[in-house]
Amino acid sequence: MRHLIPEFEKLKERLPKGLDSTLVLPCLRRIQEDRGYIADEDIDGLVEYLDVPRIQIEEVLTFYSMLRRKPIGRFHLQVCHNVSCTMRGAERMIDSLSRRLGVQPGQTTPDGRFTLSRVECLGSCGTAPVVMVNERYHELQSEESLEQLVAELERS
Amino acid sequence: MTGRKVIMNFEVTPTSHTLESYLARGGYKTLEKVLKELKPEDVTNEIVACGVQGRGGAAFPAGRKWQVVNPHDGQPHFLIANADEGEPGTFKDRWVLEHTPHTLLESMLIAAYALAARNTFVYIRGEFDQPYRRLAAAVEEAYAAGFFGENILGSGFSCDVYVFRGAGAYVCGEASSLLASIEGTRGYPRNRPPRLTVKGLYQYPTVVNNVETLSNLAWVMAHGAEEYRKIGTKTSPGTRLISISGHVRRPGVYEVEMGYSWAKFLHEDCGGILYERGLKAVIPGGISSQILTARDAKVLTAYDVESLTLDHDALWNVGSSLGSGGMIVIAEGTCMVSLLRVMLRFYHHESCGQCTPCREGMGWAHRILDRICAGQGRPEDIDRLVHISKFNDGTTICGLGDAAGYATVAIIDHFRDEFEYFIENKRSKYDGRLECLPGGAHG
Numbered sequence: 001m002r003h004l005i006p007e008f009e010k011l012k013e014r015l016p017k018g019l020d021s022t023l024v025l026p027c028l029r030r031i032q033e034d035r036g037y038i039a040d041e042d043i044d045g046l047v048e049y050l051d052v053p054r055i056q057i058e059e060v061l062t063f064y065s066m067l068r069r070k071p072i073g074r075f076h077l078q079v080c081h082n083v084s085c086t087m088r089g090a091e092r093m094i095d096s097l098s099r100r101l102g103v104q105p106g107q108t109t110p111d112g113r114f115t116l117s118r119v120e121c122l123g124s125c126g127t128a129p130v131v132m133v134n135e136r137y138h139e140l141q142s143e144e145s146l147e148q149l150v151a152e153l154e155r156s
Numbered sequence: 157m158t159g160r161k162v163i164m165n166f167e168v169t170p171t172s173h174t175l176e177s178y179l180a181r182g183g184y185k186t187l188e189k190v191l192k193e194l195k196p197e198d199v200t201n202e203i204v205a206c207g208v209q210g211r212g213g214a215a216f217p218a219g220r221k222w223q224v225v226n227p228h229d230g231q232p233h234f235l236i237a238n239a240d241e242g243e244p245g246t247f248k249d250r251w252v253l254e255h256t257p258h259t260l261l262e263s264m265l266i267a268a269y270a271l272a273a274r275n276t277f278v279y280i281r282g283e284f285d286q287p288y289r290r291l292a293a294a295v296e297e298a299y300a301a302g303f304f305g306e307n308i309l310g311s312g313f314s315c316d317v318y319v320f321r322g323a324g325a326y327v328c329g330e331a332s333s334l335l336a337s338i339e340g341t342r343g344y345p346r347n348r349p350p351r352l353t354v355k356g357l358y359q360y361p362t363v364v365n366n367v368e369t370l371s372n373l374a375w376v377m378a379h380g381a382e383e384y385r386k387i388g389t390k391t392s393p394g395t396r397l398i399s400i401s402g403h404v405r406r407p408g409v410y411e412v413e414m415g416y417s418w419a420k421f422l423h424e425d426c427g428g429i430l431y432e433r434g435l436k437a438v439i440p441g442g443i444s445s446q447i448l449t450a451r452d453a454k455v456l457t458a459y460d461v462e463s464l465t466l467d468h469d470a471l472w473n474v475g476s477s478l479g480s481g482g483m484i485v486i487a488e489g490t491c492m493v494s495l496l497r498v499m500l501r502f503y504h505h506e507s508c509g510q511c512t513p514c515r516e517g518m519g520w521a522h523r524i525l526d527r528i529c530a531g532q533g534r535p536e537d538i539d540r541l542v543h544i545s546k547f548n549d550g551t552t553i554c555g556l557g558d559a560a561g562y563a564t565v566a567i568i569d570h571f572r573d574e575f576e577y578f579i580e581n582k583r584s585k586y587d588g589r590l591e592c593l594p595g596g597a598h599g
């Protein structure tokens with residue numbers, strides 16, 4: 001994480017002075033973006049850099065569902081399974097992705113390419129069903145559009 | 157048409173979210189006027205007078221919240237725009253962030269001036285991608301134009317804004333949990349008092365308002381409280397952004413004047429029910445608001461003259477609420493047992509675990525629903541669910557536990573026969589799905 005410190009310093013400019021534990025989540029998110037997950041050495045680095053207790057970082061890591069301690073597949077497919085998406089076919093989407101990729105939700109394909117997850121409402125219910133691929137929302141999905149999407153990702 | 161507009165009052169184009177377009181619509185003129193001509197308390201008085209109520213769920217009057225903060229007490233104060241938007245069915249704040257982020261930023265500057273808040277935050281849900289990028293770009297534009305930073309427009313007022321991204325926790329939309337999250341800890345809600353306006357972020361007075369609530373304020377300060385009060389009803393001034401989804405022909409975000417006919421909104425403006433299906437029920441304001449049958453809301457057709465109106469009182473009178481404005485339309489033939497199962501799975505997953513009734517109750521209720529849906533329900537399960545739900549009432553720190561309980565009881569009260577049928581016959585009274593497909597039977 002050390003190479004990110006100049007970036008973190010920059011974030012401080014628009015934050016209240018002297019309240020550096022505000023940076024815990026922004027730093028963790030940035031580290032994860034960089035490495036794909038949060039490693040032990042990142043925690044050590046952050047404890048030292050922000051001068052916060054180690055337990056605080058550990059607690060944060062277990063609390064927030066978007067933060068992870070282990071790498072996942074190159075493409076993370078997250079299918080919303082909350083009410084509005086289910087009303088528009090989310091369970092069919094999950095079944096078809098699961099069949100297509102040969103994994104259950106929560107699992108990663110053996111080649112490390114795809115991780116399939118179920119997630120709660122993504123705040124995009126009007127364009128349900130919604131699937132996130134890494135950072136991006138893919139709205140109004142169908143079994144056909146997902147097949148196309150997976151095929152494209154496989155080629156990339 | 158759904159009445160007069162305060163927020164969605166311009167044409168959306170590929171560039172309408174930019175600073176240039178916003179300035180062309182008269183943007184930031186109000187900020188200039190406020191900074192030059194008004195004292196902080198003048199602004200607060202105007203917001204009190206306009207009567208705008210919180211749009212995040214609880215409908216608390218914004219002005220009354222602000223009045224607790226004394227801008228001259230010499231302490232640091234904070235202002236937070238709540239853009240966590242996690243309540244299932246809700247996607248209206250996203251519209252503001254994507255299409256008119258400067259409306260939010262200008263309104264936040266006005267609010268920050270009134271509250272003497274040197275530092276402000278937008279707490280945006282962690283997954284949002286396009287809304288985040290649009291907002292972050294708008295923040296850069298606003299800084300470059302001198303609307304944020306030191307000595308704004310030569311007024312002596314200085315203000316910063318930081319776009320803080322969440323990391324996937326529904327409970328962090330709850331104001332005290334949100335503050336804990338900004339402080340870099342687990343998002344545990346905390347008991348009140350003290351109120352957040354007394355001891356909030358890092359123990360300093362803090363105002364948390366929903367994105368939509370704040371986005372009304374530039375308009376209010378431009379046109380005055382009196383003009384604002386002419387929109388909507390006496391007890392629910394203004395408009396609501398309603399995000400509508402589910403079994404409806406034209407889902408999306410609509411700005412609806414308070415007091416507008418609900419039946420007309422559903423059947424005309426939103427095009428009615430998918431595949432000409434009959435309407436069974438509506439969840440008016442996010443899944444944490446109590447479900448209403450179409451019959452109770454008198455919204456079976458567009459011509460129901462008795463139809464409920466869309467305003468706070470009308471919904472409170474029938475034991476529900478406009479909540480977060482996340483309306484979910486449910487067609488005839490949808491299995492309500494399966495619906496409740498999806499809801500309880502969500503609450504179980506999102507309970508922060510601090511309060512025993514919420515943590516244990518949600519898990520227990522979720523397991524009961526899983527069991528019923530697997531054909532292993534027992535007759536006593538229904539009363540047990542009601543008992544667990546009612547036990548949450550008043551025994552939990554934040555509203556998650558309470559709301560989950562009320563929502564559960566409302567579904568069981570209205571559709572008890574479906575639960576009895578499922579338990580007795582080991583299958584749904586319908587096809588057990590929530591999806592509505594074209595053609596005759598559901599599925």
Ligand SMILES: Cc1cc2nc3c(=O)[nH]c(=O)nc-3n(C[C@H](O)[C@H](O)[C@H](O)COP(=O)(O)O)c2cc1C
Nearest residue numbers: 210211212238240241242329330331365366369555
């Ligand atoms: C579990 C829970 C989740 C909440 N989520 C949100 C949210 O995503 N957005 C929001 O504005 N308010 C949310 N609220 C309400 C906030 O606690 C708070 O009342 C609101 O942000 C205040 O702003 P307002 O008065 O302008 O509505 C939530 C409340 C609870 C109990």
Ligand code: SF4
Nearest residue numbers: 510511514552554557
């Ligand atoms: S009610 Fe539930 S979510 Fe809210 S503080 Fe208690 S355990 Fe956490």
Ligand code: FES
Nearest residue numbers: 080085122124125
């Ligand atoms: S229910 Fe899927 S995005 Fe809201």
